Every structure is written in structure tokens, then in C-alpha cells.
Amino acid sequence: MAGIMSHHRTTAPNVAFSPKTPPLVATMPQSTMQREKQMASDRYIRQRHELNRQAREFLRTILAVRPQPYSVIVARAAEAGISFSTLLTAKQALRVESRKVNKRTTLWSLPPVVPEEPHASGITAGGSTTGQASRHGPEPTNDTPD
Numbered sequence: 001m002a003g004i005m006s007h008h009r010t011t012a013p014n015v016a017f018s019p020k021t022p023p024l025v026a027t028m029p030q031s032t033m034q035r036e037k038q039m040a041s042d043r044y045i046r047q048r049h050e051l052n053r054q055a056r057e058f059l060r061t062i063l064a065v066r067p068q069p070y071s072v073i074v075a076r077a078a079e080a081g082i083s084f085s086t087l088l089t090a091k092q093a094l095r096v097e098s099r100k101v102n103k104r105t106t107l108w109s110l111p112p113v114v115p116e117e118p119h120a121s122g123i124t125a126g127g128s129t130t131g132q133a134s135r136h137g138p139e140p141t142n143d144t145p146d
Helices: 032-063 070-079 084-094
Strands: 097-100 106-109
Touching (some): 032 070, 070 084
16 A cells, blocks of 8 residues: 555444433423523513514504505604514514605505404414415405395
8 A cells, every 4th residue: 555645544443333222311300590591581582572563563553544655664663662673573474565666765555454463363383374364355255136
């Protein structure tokens, strides 16, 4: 092996593979630190849900009468203490539509059917919807007398 450098040679280990079984461990009660971390996480989640709910309510209110310019919505949201990312989360949740009117103006408007709050609308954990009304309203019925 004159031309091969020694650090390129590999040898297979002579040990046979034997899967190790994990030792049985009794479940220990949560430590105080683990409980505090979980409670902090729960508080954070509740706080985020509340901020998102407030942002959705803000958009419903400001867009209830007519479409509004993006710049006005962002400015008023900032005045109300709503962060830009929370505003965008609410926009997505409500399916707010945006359309460019000209080079400088984009209007946001509520869709014809505004989604309800997530817990009441049938949105599942995976994001799919169940039993929601069509975006275009209820199905037409044939109520004309014969």
C-alpha cells in the first residue's frame, strides 16, 4: 500500500450490533421548575390569544363601515398598541381582502362572510374548517310556490 495514505484507511469494528433496551424509569412528579415553566408557557399562550382577539376585534370595527387604506389601519393599530405582526395574524384569521386602488393606495376590506372567533367557527387544530358557511353566503333555496 505504497500509494495510499494511512489516514484514509478505515477498518470495521469487530463488535456485533446489539440494540440496547432502554432502562425502565418510573415517572417522577414534575419539579417546581418544570411546573413554573409550564405555567409561564400557559400564561404566554393565553396572552397571545388575547392580543390576537383584540386585533381581530380592531379590524372588524375599523372595517365594518367601509374599506380602509392600509396606511390608516397600520397607524391606528399602532396607536391602539397592536403590533404589526399581530395585525397581520388578525388579517389572515379574518380573511381580510386587500386590493390595490392605485400606485400609492391599498384598501383592506372585510370579506362578504366574516369568520367567527376560532373556537366557535369549527376550525380544527390542523387549520381545516368544518361546517362553515360558504364565502358567498348560504345556498339558494327554491321557495317559490308552484
